[in-house]
Amino acid sequence: MDLLAPDQPITITAARAAGFSANDLTDLVEQGTLVRPFQGVYLSAAAAADVRERARAVGLLLPDGAALAREAAAWLHGVDVRPPDRYREAPLLECVSDSELLLNAVRRPGLRGYLADLPAGDIVTVHGVPVTSPARTALDLARYTERYMGLAALDMFSHRRLLSLDEISERIQALAGRRWIARARSVLALADPRAELPGESWTRLRIHEAGLPLPDLQIRLFDETGRENYRLDMGYHAVMVALEFDGEQHHRATTEQSCHDERRRTDIERRWGWTAYAFHAGHVLGRQPVVEATVIEALGLRMEPSRRRWDAAGSR
Secondary structure (H helix, E strand, C coil), X not given: CHHHCCCCCEEHHHHHHCCCCHHHHHHHHHHCCEEEEECCEEEEHXXXXXXXXXXXXXXXXXXXXXXXXXXXXXXXXXXXCXXXXXXXXXXXXXXXXXXXXXXXXXXECCEEEEECCCCHHHEEEECCEEEECHHHHHHHHHHHCCHHHHHHHHHHHHHCCCCCHHHHHHHHHHXXXXXXXXHHHHHHCCCCCCCCCHHHHHHHHHHHHCCCCCCEEEEEEECCCCXXXXXXXXXXXXXXXXXXXXXXXXXCCXXXXXXXXXXXXXXXXXXXXXXXXXXXXXXXXXXXXXXXXXXXXXXXXXXXXXXXXXXXXXXX
């Protein structure tokens, strides 16, 4: 398998030309020797964790003049906006070009191509691969994807200081009247660079769409010496109620993680008087109004939460 050394990602076409059948490639993937980071390209399993090598693998699928875009571009910029039901899978492989001829060259299963204006200033190179710039990537996600993904993109890109929200505002103004730009404008109105994880963005969007007061973000709790002990994702100071999003990877993967979070929240309530409610993806992206009911009760509001179609497949 020297042909498939860590520094040599290879397309399925090139692999077959080198004498590997489709069954050979399938067997090597099942054995763990190879991985398929995106459909149509293979990479040594030893290199799979290296973002540069994965980027090189993606680059093999792109023709000159096209740029990686949207979810895959965000991933290469270090921003992961994949929804929970796909967090174990590779990002969607999408590209953009202003040439219909180039798009015809990239059309294949697993690769989505979009025809759109692509000024030179909207293309940057990441690990040797042409990628839409952070601002263009975030705007495309806010414009064309579900609102929860678009908000997470704006929050995460701005949190990492890869763009400013003023920059996105200027771009939106320049595109006034264009298709789907109203969606991007509505998402921008909620964006906040203080959000640190996509789940926090999703939770905040759900609260907003239910017509409930938005919580403050990143509430810091200090001890008597002035040292910060804890930081709450979001909450309401008036009632000392915090809302936190527990992601699968860092909070729900093991019993130890769950116990640690429980001890932390018990300590927060005992020492600072804050009651912290934890939500996971099933609450925040599901159909049951768990988040809404919690906020309504915590704020003492006289309204009934309603079951809504708000999930990864059906959010607006």
